[in-house]
Amino acid sequence: MEFTRRNILALGSGAFAAASLSGMPAFASKTDDAIAAFTGGASVAEGGIELTAPEIAENGNTVPVSVTAPGAVSIMLLATGNPTPAVATFNFGPMAGARSGATRIRLAKTQDVVAVAKMEDGSFRQAGATVKVTIGGCGG
Numbered sequence: 286m287e288f289t290r291r292n293i294l295a296l297g298s299g300a301f302a303a304a305s306l307s308g309m310p311a312f313a314s315k316t317d318d319a320i321a322a323f324t325g326g327a328s329v330a331e332g333g334i335e336l337t338a339p340e341i342a343e344n345g346n347t348v349p350v351s352v353t354a355p356g357a358v359s360i361m362l363l364a365t366g367n368p369t370p371a372v373a374t375f376n377f378g379p380m381a382g383a384r385s386g387a388t389r390i391r392l393a394k395t396q397d398v399v400a401v402a403k404m405e406d407g408s409f410r411q412a413g414a415t416v417k418v419t420i421g422g423c424g425g
Contacts, residue, residue, distance in 0.1 A: 315370050323359075323401055323403070324403070324409045330409065330410055331411055333355075333356075334352065335352065335353045336352050336400045337350065337351045338398050340414075340416070342392060342417065343420065345418040347389045347390075347391070348389060348398075348418070350362065350387065350398055351387035352375070352386055352400040352402075353384065356384065356404050356405050357402040357405075357410075358403050359375065359377065359403045360377075362386075362390070362398070362399075363398070363399045363400075363401070364392055364396060365397045365399060366393060366397070372388070372390045384402075394418055395415070395418050397413050399412070
């Protein structure tokens, strides 16, 4: 069989589309796996944690994010659409005055930022925010 330039372009475009679509569930799976590892498979409730992130980020290279969870022992921060979703984990000792953390993160595209907190009683709390990114920060 002889390939023309048009056939090769069509095959390449199809392969790229298939790779792009098959990668989407992988990011969600990585996020779910990270949350399951952090919680040990325990159920996660909504509320009791405050996540602050901009609704629109002009530049995905430096997106300011802060999280507060009174009574938390540890807080994990995730960017669900990034190739590596785990962004940061804040750990607090018994003498910690405030159970909060702030950082700047890179976001490849518009996506959800999720915070999961392990509370002193062993329960887990979750909050999320969608950040619309106009210029991605994790690309080549």
